[in-house]
Amino acid sequence: MTDVVKDAIRKAAMFCAYQERTQQEVRDRLKEWGVWGDDAEEVIASLIEQNYLNEERFAKTFAGSKFRVKGWGKRKIKQHLQQRGIAGYNLEQAMKEIASDDYKSTLTDLLARKRRSIHDDNPLVVKQKLVRYALSKGYESDLIFAVLGSEE
Structure with a gap:
């Protein structure tokens, strides 16, 4: 192992210890430091081995x-x-972190909070703004309409 790789491992370990990172973020940072190719892959493998990097x-x-x-x-x-x-397995595991009960109640709370900030008398305009807001937050349209429908 060269001194460049050892130094890169040390710096990358500090980079990963500060905050969770993806392999791509570490690769990009290594490029900024002038480390690429097999050396970069050796650094990433070492970080995974030492559990600094876990996607x-x-x-x-x-x-x-x-x-x-x-x-x-x-x-x-x-x-x-x-x-x-x-992608794949890691993406599935991440989605399991969100409990469906919490998911629906969070959406309900978000919509209630947003409704208080909308100053319009037309219920269709209010509903349209709420739907647009929830969609921009990344919620599924069927769930949004189900929550809004249960409130009326």
Whole structure:
């Protein structure tokens, strides 16, 4: 193992210890540091071995926190994970972090909060704005209409 690789492993370990990362984020950072090819793959393999880098753990943490903190829906979370190179098993595990009871109640709370901020007398306009808002948060349209339908 060369000194460049050892140094890159040390720096990348600190990078991963600060916050959960994906392999792609580490690869991009290694490129910035001038490490690529087999050296970069050796660094990533070492980080996985030492458990600094774990994409399943990243996906679960990402999905859980975006849902709980930002109120994102599954569609938006899934899209952002896919943009970060997370797919297959890790994506499925991340989606399991969101309990269906919590999911529906979070959507209900979001819509109630949003409804209070809408100052319009026309119920169709209000419903349209609520639907658009929930869709932008990444919730599924059938669930949105089910929640809005149960409130009327």
